Amino acid sequence: MQGDYQRHIDRLNELGADAYPARLPDDIATADGLVIPGGESTTIGKLIGRYGVDKAILAAHADGKPIYGTCAGMIVLAKEIAEGTEESGGQAKLGILDITVARNAFGRQIDSFECVLDAPKITGDTGTPLTAVFIRAPIVTRVGNGVEVIAKHDDDIVFIRQGNVIASSFHPELTDDTRVHQYFLSLLNER
Numbered sequence: 001m002q003g004d005y006q007r008h009i010d011r012l013n014e015l016g017a018d019a020y021p022a023r024l025p026d027d028i029a030t031a032d033g034l035v036i037p038g039g040e041s042t043t044i045g046k047l048i049g050r051y052g053v054d055k056a057i058l059a060a061h062a063d064g065k066p067i068y069g070t071c072a073g074m075i076v077l078a079k080e081i082a083e084g085t086e087e088s089g090g091q092a093k094l095g096i097l098d099i100t101v102a103r104n105a106f107g108r109q110i111d112s113f114e115c116v117l118d119a120p121k122i123t124g125d126t127g128t129p130l131t132a133v134f135i136r137a138p139i140v141t142r143v144g145n146g147v148e149v150i151a152k153h154d155d156d157i158v159f160i161r162q163g164n165v166i167a168s169s170f171h172p173e174l175t176d177d178t179r180v181h182q183y184f185l186s187l188l189n190e191r
Contacts, residue, residue, distance in 0.1 A: 004037055004038060004171070004173060004174075005021055005035070005037045006021075007037075007173035007174065008035045008037055008070075008173045008181070009021065010173075011172070011173050011178055011181045012035070012181055012184075012185070014178060015178055015181055015182060015185060017185060019035075022034060022053075023051070023053075024051060024052075024053065024056075025051070025052050025053055025055065025056035026056075028053065028056040028057060028059075028060050029056060029059070029060070031060070031065070032065060032066075032188050032191075033065050033066040033067065033068070033184065033185075033187065033188050034057065034060055034065060034066075034067045034068070035067075035068045035069075035070070035073070035184070036057070036067065036068070036069040036070070036072075036073030036076055036077065037070055037071075037072070037073055037173070038070045038071030038072045038073060038135065038171050039071075039072045040072060041071075041072035041073075041075040041076055041103065042092075044072055044073070044076055044092075045076055045092025045093070046092065048076070048092070049092055054092070054094060057094060057096075058094060058096070061094075061096050061164075061165065064164055064191055065164065065191070066164045066165070066166075066184060066187035066188050066190075066191060067096070067164065067165045067166075068165075068166050068167065068168075068184045069097075069165070069166075069167040069168075070167070070168050070170070070171055070172070070173070071135065071136075071137055071138065071168070071169060071170070071171060073167065074097075074101060074138055074140075074167035074168065074169060075093070075101050075103060075138050076092065076093060076094055077093070077094055077096045077097045077165065077167055078093050078094075078095070078097050078099050078100065078101045078167075079093065079095045079096075079097060079098050079099060079100070079144070080093070080099070080100040080101070080142070081100070081101060081102075081103060082100050082101065082102040082103075082141050096162075096165055097147065097160070097165055097167060098143070098144025098145065098146065098147055098162060099140050099142060099143050099144065099147060099160060099162075099167075100140070100141045100142035101138040101139065101140055101141065102138055102139050102141050103138050104136045104137070104138065105137065105138055105139040105156070105169075106134050106136070106137050106139070107136070108136060109135065109136055111136075112133070112134060112135040112136065113133075113134050114132065114133050114134070115131075115132055115134070115153060116129035116130060116132070117129060117130045117131075117132050117151045117152075117153060117158070117159070117170075118130075118151065118152075119150055119151035119159060121150050121183070122150065122151070122159075122179050122180060122183050123179065130151065130172075130177065130179065130180070131175045131177050132151075132153070132158070132168075132170035132171075132172070132175075133170055133171045133172075133174040133175060134153070134158075134169060134170050134171075135171060137158070137169040137170060138169050139153075139156040139157060139158060139169055140156075140157035140158070140160055140169070141157075143157065143160060144162075146162055146163065147160050147161070147162045148160060148161045148162070150166070151168075153169075156169075158170060164187055164190075164191065166183070166184060166187070168180065
């Protein structure tokens with residue numbers, strides 16, 4: 001619906017998946033997994049509510065389908081938005097992840113940056129760190145029971161997993177590194 005979903009589709013197709021845009025509830029019902037891309041979380045929240053996609057996402061989660069939220073997708077999947085952060089009261093959220101997120105925690109668009117992260121669950125024993133692109137990114141300020149922290153930037157939580165759902169503050173689709181998307185596909189294989 002919104003955001004750079006095409007880059008996610010390209011990355012997943014490069015890895016052998018049959019990825020396609022999911023704009024309506026039926027698209028989600030027929031998918032094996034779902035990626036909610038970065039973009040503008042308020043807009044995504046309004047659009048998924050308007051077209052009934054929110055209910056389809058909740059049904060997909062209840063059915064055990066893997067879901068991956070990047071940046072704005074993380075915000076939409078969160079249970080809580082930190083008070084005092086931009087639009088904390090008006091943001092639509094699905095409450096799938098037992099986390100609290102602070103929107104735009106790293107600053108505005110001009111404050112976007114690229115860095116490397118230590119994420120052994122993703123990188124394995126390769127010794128090659130994970131390159132991450134942060135654009136108006138949120139951070140996780142609270143994790144609930146059953147939420148695994150996969151990566152931090154300094155002391156800020158930026159990549160988590162809870163059951164069949166993963167979420168990152170950064171945009172792996174903007175790099176040539178496909179390991180995060182491979183990890184997502186591994187959740188489909190686990191299922």
